[in-house]
Amino acid sequence: MLGGIYSLLSASFFIDLDAVDVAFTEASVGAGISTLLMLASLKLVNRYERKTRYKPLLALGVITITGALLIYGTLDMPHFGDPNAPAQQHVVPRYLNESMAEIGVPNVVTSVLASYRGYDTLGETLVIFTAGLGVMSLLLVSSRTKKESKNLVPADMRQQIILRVVAKMMIPLILIFALYVQFHGDYGPGGGFQAGVIFAAGVILYTMLFGLGVSQRAFHPEVIILLTAFGVLMYAGVGVACMLLGGNFLDYNVLRHDPIHGQHLGILLVELGVGITVAAVMITIFYKFTWRTVKHKYHQ
Amino acid sequence: MNILGLYNYWIVIILILIGFFIVIAHENLIKKLVGLTIFQTAVFFFYISVGKIKGATAPILDDRWQLYSNPLAHCLILTAIVVGISTTALGLALVVRIQEAYGSIEEDEIQTQDTQDQLECQLEAYGPRKQFLTKRI
Numbered sequence: 158m159l160g161g162i163y164s165l166l167s168a169s170f171f172i173d174l175d176a177v178d179v180a181f182t183e184a185s186v187g188a189g190i191s192t193l194l195m196l197a198s199l200k201l202v203n204r205y206e207r208k209t210r211y212k213p214l215l216a217l218g219v220i221t222i223t224g225a226l227l228i229y230g231t232l233d234m235p236h237f238g239d240p241n242a243p244a245q246q247h248v249v250p251r252y253l254n255e256s257m258a259e260i261g262v263p264n265v266v267t268s269v270l271a272s273y274r275g276y277d278t279l280g281e282t283l284v285i286f287t288a289g290l291g292v293m294s295l296l297l298v299s300s301r302t303k304k305e306s307k308n309l310v311p312a313d314m315r316q317q318i319i320l321r322v323v324a325k326m327m328i329p330l331i332l333i334f335a336l337y338v339q340f341h342g343d344y345g346p347g348g349g350f351q352a353g354v355i356f357a358a359g360v361i362l363y364t365m366l367f368g369l370g371v372s373q374r375a376f377h378p379e380v381i382i383l384l385t386a387f388g389v390l391m392y393a394g395v396g397v398a399c400m401l402l403g404g405n406f407l408d409y410n411v412l413r414h415d416p417i418h419g420q421h422l423g424i425l426l427v428e429l430g431v432g433i434t435v436a437a438v439m440i441t442i443f444y445k446f447t448w449r450t451v452k453h454k455y456h457q
Numbered sequence: 458m459n460i461l462g463l464y465n466y467w468i469v470i471i472l473i474l475i476g477f478f479i480v481i482a483h484e485n486l487i488k489k490l491v492g493l494t495i496f497q498t499a500v501f502f503f504y505i506s507v508g509k510i511k512g513a514t515a516p517i518l519d520d521r522w523q524l525y526s527n528p529l530a531h532c533l534i535l536t537a538i539v540v541g542i543s544t545t546a547l548g549l550a551l552v553v554r555i556q557e558a559y560g561s562i563e564e565d566e567i568q569t570q571d572t573q574d575q576l577e578c579q580l581e582a583y584g585p586r587k588q589f590l591t592k593r594i
Binding site for chain 1: 460462463464466467470471473474481482487491494501507508510511512513515517518519525527528529532535536537539540542543544545546547550551552553554556
């Protein structure tokens, strides 16, 4: 719970520092999903830490030395908010001055993310996909557990009428908002990463209040698993399509006759791929943790 | 004033140290993951605060503004946040499996169990040969 509050606080910090895109991501990830995963795994392991008298003195010593060295290191750093800092020099002015002419997308973060640094983002999407695969293989569940979990609606949730009614109104709005964030990412803060996480948060809310069975009928787990791979394939596929049309890998200029239109189309497709993968991976991770809880319940 | 202009780094360092302390001082694996998460957010703060320019606005191009913050830092960190949550999920999954295998997520208890297992394995491996040796003597 404290973790969720911490994330919301840091999201407001980021807005203050002009990083709206980052704030968006932190708010949806930190307040929505990471707290939930923490709680789920606390349910799976012991709830309390063993009462033990650990010796913090050595650790305190280590961090004091590290801290002193780090602070000594900052003395040479440029001041906070300094426009002449090295970080603002090399490639950044080019992004800010040329991206409107080269890409035609007002949100520079989106154009850097999807176009200038497209390789990097492809790599990040692959990392997310791999992490999803890792969770899937670590928390394998038998089909019997899956069947048992179909009838499982948290009993105490049945009585929460207010929660259920409010959620029923909220969930469609959350999903529509996710789609808006997905497709409006070129013009305002947003994009595939944020949209994917928000969409997954909507689905997770639905699962928590109405039970796994209902939710799995709407979002079938096997389809979701296929979608995790589909998003990555879509991203890489756009790159290959660019190569087939005579450009470089992920060089969107060749997708259409007009380079700007090509960039628009490329960014849209790539962000969609990212969004699909992120949403599908998050939903899969949540399903896996829930199935594990069901398994523990039945085998005790 | 001169040295106070560096306060953003000091906040980052304090957060890093809190995270680092939790990681090395606690035996509980979940607490270690929490510490790593705090460490991670400290790095996010570092990047974003380096990208901030005084008097600038969010990097969404518009005629009304001249000065924008660093979009590169934002781009790096926003992907890092989502990657961070998926790797944390992976870590939590590992912790859950460790709990199932050892019945504990305290690092020292796991260590004791491992050494015991190792000793038993060695005893089994050397067992027959010992008998053989004693017979010959």
